[in-house]
Amino acid sequence: MDLDLDVEANLHSLITSTTHKWIFVGGKGGVGKTTSSSSIAIQMALNQPEKQFLLISTDPAHNLSDAFGEKFGKDARKVTGMNNLSCMEIDPAAALKDMNDMAVSQGQGAGQGGLSDMLQGGALADLTGSIPGIDEALSFMEVMKHIKRQEQGEGDSFDTVIFDTAPTGHTLRFLQLPTTLGKLLDKFGEITGKLGPMLNSFMGSGNVDISAQLNELKANVETIRQQFTDPDLTTFVCVCISEFLSLYETERLIQELISYDMDVNSIIVNQLLFADDDKEHNCKRCQARWKMQKKYLDQIGELYEDFHVVKMPLCAGEIRGLANLKKFSRFLDTEYNPATDGAVIYELEDKN
Amino acid sequence: MNFKRPSTHSRMSEYTMENWVLCAAIVFVVAGKVLQYTSAHHEAWVGRLTQGATPAYKAYAAKLHEQKTLQEENHSISAQDNYARWTKNNRKLDKLAGEVKELRAQVLSQQGQGRKLLKNSRLLLLTLPFLGLKLWKGKEIVYYLPSSRLFPHLLNGTWHQGWLFLAMYPLKLVLSRVNSVYDVSFVTEKLTVFSGPAVGVSLGIWLWALTSVLASIEFVVNTLVLGEKLEDPVKAAKKQ
Numbered sequence: 268m269d270l271d272l273d274v275e276a277n278l279h280s281l282i283t284s285t286t287h288k289w290i291f292v293g294g295k296g297g298v299g300k301t302t303s304s305s306s307i308a309i310q311m312a313l314n315q316p317e318k319q320f321l322l323i324s325t326d327p328a329h330n331l332s333d334a335f336g337e338k339f340g341k342d343a344r345k346v347t348g349m350n351n352l353s354c355m356e357i358d359p360a361a362a363l364k365d366m367n368d369m370a371v372s373q374g375q376g377a378g379q380g381g382l383s384d385m386l387q388g389g390a391l392a393d394l395t396g397s398i399p400g401i402d403e404a405l406s407f408m409e410v411m412k413h414i415k416r417q418e419q420g421e422g423d424s425f426d427t428v429i430f431d432t433a434p435t436g437h438t439l440r441f442l443q444l445p446t447t448l449g450k451l452l453d454k455f456g457e458i459t460g461k462l463g464p465m466l467n468s469f470m471g472s473g474n475v476d477i478s479a480q481l482n483e484l485k486a487n488v489e490t491i492r493q494q495f496t497d498p499d500l501t502t503f504v505c506v507c508i509s510e511f512l513s514l515y516e517t518e519r520l521i522q523e524l525i526s527y528d529m530d531v532n533s534i535i536v537n538q539l540l541f542a543d544d545d546k547e548h549n550c551k552r553c554q555a556r557w558k559m560q561k562k563y564l565d566q567i568g569e570l571y572e573d574f575h576v577v578k579m580p581l582c583a584g585e586i587r588g589l590a591n592l593k594k595f596s597r598f599l600d601t602e603y604n605p606a607t608d609g610a611v612i613y614e615l616e617d618k619n
Numbered sequence: 620m621n622f623k624r625p626s627t628h629s630r631m632s633e634y635t636m637e638n639w640v641l642c643a644a645i646v647f648v649v650a651g652k653v654l655q656y657t658s659a660h661h662e663a664w665v666g667r668l669t670q671g672a673t674p675a676y677k678a679y680a681a682k683l684h685e686q687k688t689l690q691e692e693n694h695s696i697s698a699q700d701n702y703a704r705w706t707k708n709n710r711k712l713d714k715l716a717g718e719v720k721e722l723r724a725q726v727l728s729q730q731g732q733g734r735k736l737l738k739n740s741r742l743l744l745l746t747l748p749f750l751g752l753k754l755w756k757g758k759e760i761v762y763y764l765p766s767s768r769l770f771p772h773l774l775n776g777t778w779h780q781g782w783l784f785l786a787m788y789p790l791k792l793v794l795s796r797v798n799s800v801y802d803v804s805f806v807t808e809k810l811t812v813f814s815g816p817a818v819g820v821s822l823g824i825w826l827w828a829l830t831s832v833l834a835s836i837e838f839v840v841n842t843l844v845l846g847e848k849l850e851d852p853v854k855a856a857k858k859q
Contacts, residue, residue, distance in 0.1 A: 566703040
C-alpha cells in the first residue's frame with residue numbers, strides 16, 4: 268500500500284474545517300501571533316460565510332484593535348466589513364472593576380453579614396487582582412460563558428472561537444486551568460460535602476447553595492477539558508520566527524501541549540525574507556539573514572515532519588487593517604510562492 | 620566436651636551439657652559478630668542477589684548509560700548549529716527521564732524487598748534459633764566452679780541458674796515466711812531455687828559473659844588501634 272505522508276505546507280484543512288470550535292494561536296512574544304490569529308480568523312470567515320467566528324485576545328498586551336484598525340472591547344463586536352467575524356479583547360482590569368461594581372450594587376441594603384458583606388465592600392477586586400494568573404482565569408471564564416450561552420441559545424452564538432493567546436507561559440497556564448481547576452473542585456467538593464450547611468451559613472443567608480454551584484462549575488470545567496482534548500474540536504497553531512530562541516520556545520510549547528493531550532499539528536513561521544527570489548531588494552544583510560533562516564527552516568522540516576509548516580514572508584510594512592490582513596492571510600490557505608507572490612509584500616496599504 | 624556430674628554434688632543441675640549445644644551457641648555468637656562487621660556490605664550483597672540479574676535493573680543501568688551518552692553528546696554540540704539533532708536528543712532525554720524515574724522506583728522496590736528478605740532471614744536463621752536455644756538450654760551447666768565459696772550465695776545462684784534466680788529470690792524469701800505460718804509447700808516445691816553446695820555456670824550466664832568479654836575487647840581494639848588519633852588542642856599563647 269502506498270501511503271502519501273506528505274503534509275500540506277498550508278492551513279487549508281483548518282481554514283475549511285467544519286468541526287473545530289476552539290483554535291488557539293500562540294508562541295513567543297513578538298513573532299506575529301496577533302497577525303497570524305487575525306489571518307486565520309479572516310480566512311475561516313471568508314471560506315465559511317454561513318458560520319460565525321469570534322476572535323478573542325487573551326494577551327494582556329492587546330493589539331487586535333491595532334491589527335484591524337478599529338477599537339474592540341470586552342464585548343464581542345463585528346469587524347467592519349465582515350458580517351461573520353467578531354472580535355473582543357478581555358481586559359482583566361475592566362473585568363475586575365465590573366465584578367466589583369456588581370458586588371457593590373448587590374450589596375446595597377443587604378447587610379446580611381458574613382463573607383458576602385466583606386466582598387461587597389470592594390474587597391473583591393483587591394483580592395482577585397492580586398491572584399497570579401488572573402488574566403488566564405478571566406479568559407477561561409469567558410470560554411465558560413460562551414459555552415453556557417451556546418447551551419442556552421442566548422445572545423450571539425459563535426461556531427468557532429479563535430484565541431489570540433498571550434506569550435507561551437501565560438498560555439500554558441491557561442490551558443492547564445481545566446485540569447487544575449477540576450482537581451481543585453474535586454477536593455473542594457469533598458469538603459463542602461461535609462461542611463456544606465456550615466459554609467452556606469458562613470456566606471450569609473441570602474446566598475444560594477454553594478455545593479450546587481460548585482457542581483455546576485465542575486461540570487462546565489469537565490466539558491471544557493473534554494472539548495480541549497478532542498482533536499476534532501480543538502487545535503493549537505504555533506507561531507514562530509526562524510530563529511533559535513523562538514524555535515526553542517515553540518518546541519517547549521509543543522511538548523507541553525502534547526503532555527496535555529492537546530492537538531497541535533500546525534506551525535506558522537513568520538518574517539521570512541526569501542532573499543533568493545527578491546532580485547530587486549536583495550541586500551547583503553538580507554542574504555545573510557535569509558541564509559540563517561533557511562538553516563533553521565531545514566531543522567524545522569526535520570523536526571516536524573508531520574506538521575503543517577506554513578512559511579510566511581516578512582512584509583515591507585506593518586500588516587494592519589482588514590484589507591492588508593486579507594491580502595496577507597491568503598498565504599495561509601495557499602502557500603506563499605516567492606517567485607510569483609513576491610510583489611505582495613510591497614503592496615500593503617500604508618495604515619501607519 | 621563432656622561434663623560429668625561430680626558425685627559429691629548431690630543437688631546440682633539435673634542436666635548435662637552436650638557438645639552440640641555449646642558448638643551451636645558459639646556458631647550463633649560468631650555468626651552474629653560476622654553479620655555485625657559486614658553490615659556495610661549487606662546492601663551490595665542484597666543488590667547482587669536481588670538486582671544484578673533482574674530485567675528492571677539491567678534496563679535501569681542501560682537507560683542511565685543512554686542518558687549519560689545523550690547528555691554528553693548534547694554538551695559537545697552547538698544547539699544553534701545542530702538544532703534538530705540537539706532537540707531530538709532533548710526529546711529522547713525527556714522520554715528517558717520518565718523511564719529512568721519509573722525503573723528507579725522498580726529497582727528501589729526490589730532493593731526494599733531484598734532488605735526485607737535479609738532481615739527476615741537473619742531473624743529466622745539466627746535471632747530466633749539463638750533465642751530458642753537460650754530458652755531451651757540456658758539453664759544447663761557448662762562447667763562447675765572448683766569451690767562454692769568463691770562467690771556469695773546470690774552470685775552463686777545467679778551463675779548456676781541464670782538471671783531468673785535474682786528475680787525468684789525475693790519471692791522465695793516471702794514464700795518461706797508464709798510457709799512458716801501456712802503450708803504453701805505445694806508452691807515452694809515448684810520453685811526450684813538454687814541452694815545447693817556445687818556451683819556451676821549455666822549456658823545463659825556463660826554466653827552473657829562471652830559476649831560481654833567480646834564487646835570489651837572490641838571496644839579496646841577500636842579505641843586503641845582502629846580509632847583515629849585526635850590532634851592535641853592548640854594552646855593559645857599567653858598574652859603578656
